[in-house]
Amino acid sequence: MAITEKAKAYHEKLFPGYVSGFLVTDPEFIERFDNFAFDEVVNCDDLDDRTRFMAILATLLGCQGTDEFRAMLPAAMNFGVTPVEIKEIVYQATAYLGIGRVFPFLKITNEVLAEKGISLPLEGQATTTTENRLEAGSQAQVDIFGENMREFYKSGPGESRHINYWLTDNCFGDYYTRKGLNYRQREMITFCFLAAQGGCEPQLTSHAAANMRIGNDKAFLIKVISQCLPYIGYPRSLNALRCVNDACK
Known part of the structure; x- marks a missing residue:
């Protein structure tokens, strides 16, 4: 075997004694x-381990890598990703993947946290109510995408306007307004959800632009793509890179 010393050392940090x-x-x-994965990729840039593993968890949700998610969840915690942050990543995935694809990951997360002796439920992170979620979600859209998103929920043809309404009150009002992750982290994980599932290039380009607008610049997004490439392969990574480049035009 010719596994490098750097790869061995990183693997030991991930999975001590395994x-x-x-x-x-x-x-x-x-x-x-x-x-x-554990030498060439992790040593190709200066992305910190905590951010790397938040991106990897989101990517594994996006590509439906349940077994690898179960393996990487304790590793992510070893690198400082908190139970609250993990839950927020899983919760927000519902808006981009749907409960049909998120449900197994919620079960895995609860099982792993229980195995580690972490009491559930965790402290609540919601900041909105039924009464104010629409207004708060609309403000979140403006904060992230710009003033052109104000009152977006009123836009679109009558027969489908309710979907734009839901995007505002549910996707943004229910999830983006929660504590536990800030806007930059939430946009990063959204970028990972979309890149990993594929077939969402228009939305991926839009969220690449949103990432860059709030401070996750092009260089940062390329680092995220690079660190997630071993988990989703080259085609979807190259698609994500193209969307980042398109968002810069």
Whole structure:
């Protein structure tokens, strides 16, 4: 085996004391994957480990990587991602993936947190009520996308206007207004949800622009794409890069 010392050291940080059975059954594959993911990729830029793992968790939700999510959840906590942050990533995914794809991840999250002795439910993070979620969601859209989004919920043809309304009061009013993650973190994970699931390039371009508008610049988004590439592969990573470039035009 020719796994590099850097890859071995990073793997130990991820999974202290754990020896993968794939070292026995698939040694050549593990050599190449570990050297790539845990040495070449993690050492290619200066993205901090905590941000890297928030992005990876969101990416695994987006690509439906349930087994890898279960494995990476304790690793993310080893690198400082808090239970509240993990829950917020899972909750917000519902707006972009739907409950049908998020439900297994919510179960996994609860199981892993329970295994670690963390009492559930966690402290509530909601800041809106039924009465003010629309107004708060509209303000969140303006804060992130700009003044052109004010009263977006009133726009569109009559037969489908309710969907724009829901985007404001549900997606933004129910999720983006929560504590636990700030706007920049929420836009980053949204970028990861969209990049990882694929087929959402118009929305991905829009959210790339939103990321850059609130401070997650092009260089940062390229770092995020780079760190998530081992988990979603080249086609979706290259699509995400194209959307970032398109958002800069």
